[in-house]
Amino acid sequence: MKIQQKLSRSPKGILGGPLYLRLRTEEMARVEQHAAADNRSRANFLRIVTLLGLDAYEKETARLSDLSTQLASSSHP
Structure with missing residues (x-):
């Protein structure tokens, strides 16, 4: 008898549990439009956008x- 391995759609290390996100209707329409244009699922598209963000x-x-540090050091004579 063969033991089948559990198949996963995600690479190892990606599964951390689902994250729930509330979007307005027009926001979801934008997500769906961009995901379809990139031939991606909504979840994959949102993952990419999240990582870019x-x-x-x-x-x-x-x-x-860095700017705050520079300002603090330049204000001291």
């Missing part, structure tokens, strides 16, 4: 932190 957020917070 995280990168942008981290760059912006690092930039603001």
